Amino acid sequence: MSSRPLRLRTYLAPSIPASLFEALADHLAASLGRAVDLSFDATRSGPRAGEPEPFSSGEVDVAFVCATSWVWLTAVPDPPIRLVGAAWVPLDPRSKGQPVYFGDVVVGPGGPATLAELPGRRIAYNDDVSLSGYHSLRLALVQEGIDVDAVDFVRSGSHLRSLQLLCAGAVEAAAIDSTVWHRVSRRDPELDLVAIAALGPHPVQPVVARTGLAPAVRSAVRRALLTADRVTAVRAELAEAQLRRFVPVDDTRYLALAERMARTA
Numbered sequence: 116m117s118s119r120p121l122r123l124r125t126y127l128a129p130s131i132p133a134s135l136f137e138a139l140a141d142h143l144a145a146s147l148g149r150a151v152d153l154s155f156d157a158t159r160s161g162p163r164a165g166e167p168e169p170f171s172s173g174e175v176d177v178a179f180v181c182a183t184s185w186v187w188l189t190a191v192p193d194p195p196i197r198l199v200g201a202a203w204v205p206l207d208p209r210s211k212g213q214p215v216y217f218g219d220v221v222v223g224p225g226g227p228a229t230l231a232e233l234p235g236r237r238i239a240y241n242d243d244v245s246l247s248g249y250h251s252l253r254l255a256l257v258q259e260g261i262d263v264d265a266v267d268f269v270r271s272g273s274h275l276r277s278l279q280l281l282c283a284g285a286v287e288a289a290a291i292d293s294t295v296w297h298r299v300s301r302r303d304p305e306l307d308l309v310a311i312a313a314l315g316p317h318p319v320q321p322v323v324a325r326t327g328l329a330p331a332v333r334s335a336v337r338r339a340l341l342t343a344d345r346v347t348a349v350r351a352e353l354a355e356a357q358l359r360r361f362v363p364v365d366d367t368r369y370l371a372l373a374e375r376m377a378r379t380a
Contacts, residue, residue, distance in 0.1 A: 146339035218251030234265035
């Protein structure tokens with residue numbers, strides 16, 4: 116293994132707790148026998164289409180990103196990323212032990228009761244890369260023949276902030292990562308909010324590696340993630356985040372998402 120630190124980045128905090136990624140970084144360092152430099156990008160859920168990405172330059176070796184980033188970055192010639200091949204399984208019983216999740220549309224008292232009532236309302240979303248917070252809702256509206264342009268989308272910056280805006284009455288609904296909603300609603304059962312729709316299931320956020328990363332390193336990262344739940348500290352952080360463990364995945368689930376996004380573009 117190289118002596119250079121492995122550059123690990125997450126685009127999923129703070130909605131997925133930063134402490135989980137810190138525990139995973141420690142586990143990777145111990146498993147790979149090399150330092151791991153963890154960085155956070157809280158401005159978006161992953162690199163956007165048509166914008167600079169950190170993989171081709173080697174700025175980032177491995178990253179947790181939203182599935183939309185995988186769709187966009189693998190659709191170009193000479194893709195800069197590939198799947199590591201391990202993804203987490205939510206504790207949410209709707210996931211049925213699979214690496215899938217949903218976009219939960221959450222409302223407060225007197226809010227819209229169906230997707231058909233969303234036009235003309237203010238709807239919070241975390242950012243325009245997010246599958247669960249933005250694209251899943253847009254895909255659902257298109258499928259239902261509902262005018263997407265009539266919805267007043269309000270960018271919040273994170274799923275947690277979207278819920279804060281909803282509680283404050285600044286918006287009338289919010290599209291939330293179901294893992295985040297499952298955690299928040301279990302932690303605060305008195306919260307006067309309810310989910311009116313579950314959009315999905317969608318493949319969970321993938322772990323990706325830059326294409327130029329040595330296959331042996333990518334394989335070692337995969338093995339470490341697949342055994343991460345055996346480590347007490349990581350298992351505790353997974354449980355706190357309402358996640359169970361990592362399981363093997365391949366491109367199949369994400370290719371199906373790419374086809375769906377292309378059909379409804």
